[in-house]
Amino acid sequence: SQKIEQNSEALNIQEGKTATLTCNYTNYSPAYLQWYRQDPGRGPVFLLLIRENEKEKRKERLKVTFDTTLKQSLFHITASQPADSATYLCAPRKYNQGGKLIFGQGTELSVKP
Amino acid sequence: GAGVSQSPRYKVAKRGQDVALRCDPISGHVSLFWYQQALGQGPEFLTYFQNEAQLDKSGLPSDRFFAERPEGSVSTLKIQRTQQEDSAVYLCASSLTGFTSNEQFFGPGTRLTVL
Numbered sequence: 001s002q003k004i005e006q007n008s009e010a011l012n013i014q015e016g017k018t019a020t021l022t023c024n025y026t027n028y029s030p031a032y033l034q035w036y037r038q039d040p041g042r043g044p045v046f047l048l049l050i051r052e053n054e055k056e057k058r059k060e061r062l063k064v065t066f067d068t069t070l071k072q073s074l075f076h077i078t079a080s081q082p083a084d085s086a087t088y089l090c091a092p093r094k095y096n097q098g099g100k101l102i103f104g105q106g107t108e109l110s111v112k113p
Numbered sequence: 114g115a116g117v118s119q120s121p122r123y124k125v126a127k128r129g130q131d132v133a134l135r136c137d138p139i140s141g142h143v144s145l146f147w148y149q150q151a152l153g154q155g156p157e158f159l160t161y162f163q164n165e166a167q168l169d170k171s172g173l174p175s176d177r178f179f180a181e182r183p184e185g186s187v188s189t190l191k192i193q194r195t196q197q198e199d200s201a202v203y204l205c206a207s208s209l210t211g212f213t214s215n216e217q218f219f220g221p222g223t224r225l226t227v228l
Contacts, residue, residue: 034216042221042222043117043220089155099168099215100146100172101146101148101217102158105154106155
């Protein structure tokens with residue numbers, strides 16, 4: 001069965017460093033992969049979408065890569081700030097998945113000043 | 114409104130009670146989704162509407178769960194005879210269309226606690 005795995009342990013980094021979060025998937029051939037941010041007590045917020053034919057996508061301090069051979073996406077936040085502290089969720093999507101999102105369990109990021 | 118709203122934000126129910134959770138999507142959004150989120154986990158899909166049509170209800174955990182969107186805008190998720198395992202945050206999301214690449218806009222969720 002299809003499986004989506006994200007770092008289960010919280011990631012603690014120092015302000016100014018680059019945070020790297022991993023999303024691995026198995027038994028799955030997604031056409032797209034979305035990343036969302038979720039703060040405590042709030043719903044997820046869309047950050048970035050990357051397509052299967054794109055190796056890399058950037059938006060301000062965010063960078064996402066998508067390696068369909070390794071079945072992995074990496075999510076980078078450069079020059080991290082305490083305000084980046086949140087849980088980050090990945091959601092790979094197949095063409096025939098309909099509208100629903102299937103999320104990983106999320107990785108909690110904590111950026112210390 | 115500017116975003117997706119949900120009510121109530123918090124609901125405490127005694128085991129066996131029925132509950133109804135409401136979602137107001139962004140105006141004009143065709144697609145509406147319900148997800149269930151347990152503590153420390155990612156949201157899990159429950160059901161999906163395109164306008165008033167319920168196109169996918171494969172994630173509903175039992176026949177105690179029922180969702181509707183009669184006029185293609187507001188949606189209600191109803192849980193009958195609540196059980197303790199139903200305790201979770203219920204998230205509603207909407208998107209402009211149902212296309213795979215569309216981002217979904219989430220509401221703040223309703224935290225349901227069943228005693």
